[in-house]
Amino acid sequence: MTEPLMVDSERIEKAVREILIAIGEDPDRDGLLDTPSRVARAYAEQFAGLGQAPEDVLTTVFDADHDEMVLVKDIEVFSTCEHHLVPFHGVAHVGYVPNDKGQITGLSKLARLVDVYARRPQVQERMTSQIADALMSVLAPRGVIVVIEAEHLCMTMRGVRKPGAKTITSAVRGDFRDSEKTRAEAMALILGRR
Numbered sequence: 001m002t003e004p005l006m007v008d009s010e011r012i013e014k015a016v017r018e019i020l021i022a023i024g025e026d027p028d029r030d031g032l033l034d035t036p037s038r039v040a041r042a043y044a045e046q047f048a049g050l051g052q053a054p055e056d057v058l059t060t061v062f063d064a065d066h067d068e069m070v071l072v073k074d075i076e077v078f079s080t081c082e083h084h085l086v087p088f089h090g091v092a093h094v095g096y097v098p099n100d101k102g103q104i105t106g107l108s109k110l111a112r113l114v115d116v117y118a119r120r121p122q123v124q125e126r127m128t129s130q131i132a133d134a135l136m137s138v139l140a141p142r143g144v145i146v147v148i149e150a151e152h153l154c155m156t157m158r159g160v161r162k163p164g165a166k167t168i169t170s171a172v173r174g175d176f177r178d179s180e181k182t183r184a185e186a187m188a189l190i191l192g193r194r
């Protein structure tokens with residue numbers, strides 16, 4: 001598991017207590033007594049990506065003499081919408097074409113990279129391009145594609161209340177941007193057999 005972020009727990013606890021009072025709750029009733037410290041611990045986990053850089057997780061690079069597309073699809077992703085601080089949840093698909101040296105990374109590292117950017121206050125578009133840019137810069141592949149499909153609780157449990165509405169974002173770099181064929185091949189793999 002990712003190391004939790006070092007947060008100022010005391011400050012979070014005070015703030016959560018204030019919020020409970022502001023909504024008319026009694027922060028000293030039994031069920032809520034430990035809530036401020038629970039929220040502080042939850043935030044340390046939920047926002048752990050703020051304390052991480054892509055180099056921390058893309059640690060393994062192998063020379064595999066493989067220069068065709070590698071794609072990991074359906075990586076479960078939980079993030080926090082930075083506008084309402086409620087979750088958004090879905091799947092990420094991350095693919096790349098290795099560089100001429102055939103350098104590849106461990107498959108799990110792609111999922112870890114997703115978490116580095118998901119575990120922050122986020123908007124889906126930025127998260128999508130951050131993952132693509134990080135993979136480009138650390139692995140120097142010929143191209144990267146990142147597609148994220150997510151449901152935002154701020155659109156389902158409150159506000160406009162449209163359960164089931166999915167937001168799909170994509171970021172393409174290098175070969176995936178330049179070659180329609182490479183992009184179409186990746187999209188067929190991503191959308192195939194559901």
Ligand SMILES: Nc1nc2c(ncn2[C@@H]2O[C@H](COP(=O)(O)OP(=O)(O)OP(=O)(O)O)[C@@H](O)[C@H]2O)c(=O)[nH]1
Nearest residue numbers: 081082083084122123124125152154155158159160
């Ligand atoms: N582009 C984008 N918008 C997002 C994301 N997460 C939440 N939002 C939107 O952020 C917007 C914030 O709009 P505001 O009008 O400032 O806030 P609001 O009054 O709470 O808006 P409503 O959600 O429409 O009630 C809303 O339209 C949300 O749907 C995201 O990842 N990307």
Ligand SMILES: [Zn+2]
Nearest residue numbers: 081083084154
């Ligand atoms: Zn939101």
